Amino acid sequence: MPRENLTQKRERAAEIEQRMFEHYGEGACSLDHVDPFTLTVAVILSAQCTDAAVNKVTPELFARFGTPEAMAAASIEDIEAIIHPLGFFRSKAKNLKACAQTVLAEFGGEVPRTMVDLQKLPGVGRKTANVVMCQAFRDPQGIAVDTHVFRIAHQLGFATRNDDTPEKVEAKLMKIYPQPDWLYINHQWVHFGREFCVARRPKCQECFLADICPSSGK
């Protein structure tokens, strides 16, 4: 099969994006939150655990420490006790407190609105910063590549074996998809990754992209 060129990838991506909209709309964020700070907290907590598990602990967490002021003043032990069912609870608790302190000390109590400043917050890397820029500020500066997006990009043939880091996959996707689509790709693909393109055994027989996916049935 001849290698697909960039123009062809873009055309296929446009068709995929249209179908994603038909199935998932703009892709609702499945992490419960009420503002940029609680979204940032929820995304930090979501590393290596399911969103459902995060949503189970955030009601109590936000009730007690739902603002930068409250979180910055909280004890690490109290935060750990609440988020304990999640993975990496020690480092996450430390990061949440330091993150809140940084928001207060460096950014006047407001979650910053640029990729550079967001990534100055402890616990916030490129993926989390991308989610906050898209979901909270509607200002896409990149594409959040998590485990789902990473896997699906390879399955769809938009990334190669050589693209072995989230950064490389993100760069490929940013060339293929127009910037307005960056807002929706992460959430739509996460839903898609849970429903059809699951890691273990993709449900290609039922998948609505099977006819335009190079990995279908493999």
Next chain:
DNA sequence: ATCCCGAGGG
């Protein structure tokens, strides 16, 4: 046994 909306540190 493997996976889940990663980030920090060495």
Next chain:
DNA sequence: CCCTCTGGAT
């Protein structure tokens, strides 16, 4: 570049 942090679900 690698390693570590972590527990629950399937």
